[in-house]
Amino acid sequence: MNxxxxxxxxxxxxxxxxxxxxxxxxxxxxxxxMSANKGSQDIGKILTFAEEYAQSHFQIEEAYFKKYACPASAQNQQEHAQFLARFRELQSQFEQHGADFKFLSSVYRELSNWLVHHILGVDVQLRDAIGK
Known part of the structure; x- marks a missing residue:
């Protein structure tokens, strides 16, 4: 699953x-x-850290996109904003559902799929911009 x-x-x-x-x-x-059946408190801490880290990371990443005039800069910013909005929705749902395995599995799949697709589809475009 990792x-x-x-x-x-x-x-x-x-x-x-x-x-x-x-x-x-x-x-x-x-x-x-999730696999270790940790409680809502432990999982809540991980989700809170992930949101805060993502926000910080997105700011730094967007600065690099701007610095190197990457053509995907606007797309990158838009996807970051959409991700943060969706992440907040998921956190709100987590607060309502708690550490329900089925719900958390869908959260994990959605977040991990987004991250991998975003890195491979948008972020790697920075390589070409740096090479110019």
Whole structure:
């Protein structure tokens, strides 16, 4: 169930790649906590950390997109805003449902799928912008 980092996810900016690994690790911690039947408090802490870390990461990443005039900059910002809005919806639902395994599994799948697709579809475009 865990996500694995691979070289196709490299953006060309070591700071961003390290942060992507941290985000992947956080999602993997969520999967591990679910598998270990951790309580709502533990899972809530992981989700709160993930949101705060994502917000910080998105700001840094968007600055790099701007610095290197990456053509995907607007798409990147839009996807980040959509992600944060959806993440807040999921957190609200978590507060209502608690640590229900079925619900948390769908949250994990949605967040991990978004992250992998975003990195591979948008973030890696930064490599080409840096190379110019």
């Amino acid at each position: 996500i694995a980092w691979n070289s196709l996810m490299t953006t060309g900016v070591p700071e961003l790649d390290d942060q992507h690994r941290d985000l992947i690790d956080t999602l993997n911690q969520l999967a591990d906590a």
